[in-house]
Amino acid sequence: MTDFFANFLNPEKRLFIGYLISAAFIAFFWLRLVQKKPLVNIASGFFNSKVWFSKSAIADYKLMFINQFFLKLLTPILIGQLALTLFVFENMHLLFTRPSASIPVWLVMLIFTSVLFVIDDFSRYFLHRLMHRIPLLWKFHKAHHSATNLTPLTVLRTHPIEAVLFSLRAIVVHSLCLGVCFFFFANNVSLIEIFGASVFVVIFHALGSNLRHSHVNLGYWDWLEKIFVSPAQHQIHHSTNPKHFDCNFGAILAIWDNIGSSCIVSEKNQHIKFGLKEQSEKDHTLKNLIIGS
């Protein structure tokens, strides 16, 4: 249970209470000042029991809960990342000369934080794309897309196997970045952090990442949506409309989608139905989510 609550108390997690509050503020100002919605509508939208207690949302909660136990099984794999990092570090010796001159610490921090951010984001995009494109992986990722209501908690509506794949991805990326950067910068390697999390991650979450899984249609200018994925763009990714299928795989950066010709920008008054192409009520049962129909 402590792990469960850690989701809300750890600034490295998207559901950190501070990010939920900032998302609520952003949503409020967006709906009130940009979309000119009446206050009463905004309030009822926020506290709509039809959303929070829908079958879809309840399925989110169940999976969230179950995944806590599956993630526990990953502990030995996490321990293995030291071996993988050492492997990367050792093999760097065969490819490059280890520098002895030291670079200023602030520059090392900036390089490491940026490299980790870019590679981490790319790998998320790439794995996400594979989850859609490879039929076997889609069987697992479908559990996430079967959500018909999007709430911030939908971020944890993840099939356990997918959670394992996400964690493995993180291990590979961290091992690679740490092994390579330690080779070049030795003990100066460190992360620019705010509240113990990468500065880029904190900025992304503080600027309303939680609205990606919501019904708040917050889009950016078209040019910006080709660089950063807006909440509205991610909502398009969850659309049941076939013309929206397999688009906007990106996590933070949209440039990968742009390069991969899968970037769709949002529309001002888009009305999107969330879910699968052939959605059934049964898709929200735990059995269907985990074992499939």
Add this chain to the structure above:
Amino acid sequence: MFNQRLTTKVVPLAVVFASAVLISSSSFARSNVYADFPITLSDYSGSATTSVSYKGQMARHALESSLKKLISKGDIAAMQSYYSGDDANRAIIAPATKGDFVIKQSTIGELSNKNLSGKTYKGLIPGWVGNMTGPEVVAFMFEKAADADGGYDPAHAFDYTQLVSKFLMGAVMYNQAVDNYLDEKLEADTKPNNKPYKDGAAYTGKEHVWDEAFGYFGAPAHTLTMSAQDVYNIAKQKDAAIADYNYDGKVDLYNEMAFGHAYYASSFDKGGKTTYLHDIVGAYMDGRDLLVAVNGRALSGSERDQLKGYAQTIKTNWEKVIAEAVFKYAGETYEDMVKIEAILESGGDVAKAWRNYAKHWGELKGFALALQVGGKDMGATSVKLNRLIGYSPLLLGNTQVTGIDSNGEYVQSDAETWGGYMVHMLKVQNLMVDEFGVVAKSHDQTAGLSELVKSLGAKSSAEND
């Protein structure tokens, strides 16, 4: 009423408890100084007042440290004299008086007229070229050292001063202690405790066996009264006051100086992560206290098991001290390689860095050879260690010594890349951790990386995009 009950019940209980503590503490009390243990042989009629004697071992330490100085002078006759000669007037070249650190003895004979050759491990040394035995390796190195300028051969990056010194510390001191005195000589039918070690001796068989093993470790007799830092300062001849335990104004090489592996143990322990020095000397002390308590009779089975238990503590910790040294010098060799590569890339003069590389590699190799002469079959660990280090440091042009020809000249072959050999040094460090559980880990090349993985490594997450 209450007070009466208190005095009738609590006071006697307290007395019983206090006596129990006193009795138990006295029976487990450990002596502080390895000296003045009484003569336990009832029929001893000589003039000695103590049964402790290990002068021959300290003479060998003085021979080894003097030899280290001689190698850099290139006089092969002098080297051989200190290694295998029998002149009691051989001067103690090191440790020599330095400022107020006055050394009591000036000749080997003042300690005991011994040599090193008779006690050098006679088995095969697989980590060195040419299928040689221990004494053959020493003789070969003497010849090479005499040919090289100051005991240093830059063409092959061999530092014979370090190679011979560290090898002898293993092949003589470590081997004699752990593979002889603390091994077969602890058996019941060898040097029994109810007879003198030899006719007329003031000590029993087992007492002397134990003392000789203690001497080979090289610790001052009053080690347990000092910190590891103090013992380190004594070895470095920095603190005469703490060395001079009997206040005679001189440091006695017999029992007040720190030598050999005891010095290395202190160097690791002063970092605060390990207690090799005190664990080893403490076990020697416990064993000697046991022999005093046995009081000149034959050891019972359980007493001998107890003594063997102390011996095992000594062996295990001593082996770790050598493994820590291998770890440290693999790390320093790695650091030298980073520096050399940078100097070469900038077109600078590499001579000084190359000298350090040879020195640190020499210590690495010497300790690695030492690790393998403890009489224990190290199996695959030995093979891995020797292959990773090779017969020489990696030389410019990525070659390495791979053997000797019929004239005893080194043969070189293509070997690893520079980076590849650096990885070998990392793997040597890993091997010491995995096989010997080293803890001090001086010059650890991947400690920072482990810390980074701990603090910045990936954590499990089910967060979807």
